[in-house]
Amino acid sequence: MPKYKLTIEFDGTGLVGWQRQDNGMSVQQIIEDACLIFAGHEVRLHVAGRTDAGVHALGMVAHFEMEKDIPPNKVLLAINHHVKPHRVSIVDCEYADEEFHARFSCLERSYLYRILCRPGRPALEEGRVWWTQRKLDADAMHEAAQILVGKHDFSTFRAVQCQANSPLRTLDEISVRQVGEEIHVRVRARSFLHHQVRNIVGSLELVGRGKWNKQDLQNALEAKDRAKGGQTAPAHGLYFVEAKY
Incomplete structure (x- = not known):
């Protein structure tokens, strides 16, 4: 067939x-x-x-x-x-070739998370961004995020109901950039844990508003405890961008 x-x-x-x-x-x-x-x-x-x-x-x-x-x-x-x-x-x-499999042949997956930072709520983008009235420091978020690059135990950023056999994952790239009124968080890896991206973004938001610093994010990662991380960012700000084979 x-x-x-x-x-x-x-x-x-x-x-x-x-x-x-x-x-x-x-x-x-x-x-x-x-x-x-x-x-x-x-x-x-x-x-x-x-x-x-x-x-x-x-x-x-x-x-x-x-x-x-x-x-x-x-x-x-x-x-x-x-x-x-x-x-x-x-x-x-x-x-597709006979041996191709959308899941098992995939070498890399990438996601985008959009945060809209402005006083007025979104009208056209409602349901497509995480809206906050706070100004966030994208540079501080980007600098702190780099400690997550590489192979780590991501238990702090893993959903309680995650069914993966291991919390170990390798994050190949993460970037945080200011794009107009939005902050874009982009991540790239072979695979992700359940809610991993949303939980990372929720913790980076704490860095962005000055409640956490880089060391706080490091401590959260090393705690290997979901309760030590930030909130789970809303689903509607997250986009699956690309799968590479």
């Missing part, structure tokens, strides 16, 4: 996340239901990274197999037609 690789953009607002669940509509269900209509049989999507409720994606990657051999450009058009009215879009579709 032909295998298709999809690159997907979606707005996670109102969805329960990527994975099918009983308590609401998911991105996986939206796309699989669309495929069922034109494929004539159920398909199973495999994804580069599962996202939580409210998280968005600019370039999520998934793959599936189908009995019919339909040209990728027509698969893209068919899925995009049938996913309406949900804010999910296939931005690229191509044939």
Whole structure:
């Protein structure tokens, strides 16, 4: 059967996340239901990274197999037609090699977190940024964040319900930059723990408003205790950016 690789953009607002669940509509269900209509049989999507409720994606990657051999450009058009009215879009579709797997073949995943810092609440970007009325020091956040680069026990930044076998992860890159009224936190690694990015951002926010310094972040990392970290940043500021193979 032909295998298709999809690159997907979606707005996670109102969805329960990527994975099918009983308590609401998911991105996986939206796309699989669309495929069922034109494929004539159920398909199973495999994804580069599962996202939580409210998280968005600019370039999520998934793959599936189908009995019919339909040209990728027509698969893209068919899925995009049938996913309406949900804010999910296939931005690229191509044939994949037999050995390709969206999750297990992935060498690197990257995320973006957006914080809007201004007195007025967002009107156009509501649900797509973490809004704070406080000014945050992006330079201090960036400097402190560099202690997280490399291989560490990230228990402090790991969700209590995380099911990963080990809290050890290697963070390849993290940057914090001021972009207009927003602060952008970008991270890159082969894999992440559940809520790892959001928990890191929640701790960096403390640095940004001067409540923590670099040493406080170091102490939190070394504590290996979720209770010693900052808050979990809201899901709606997080974007899955890219998967590399």
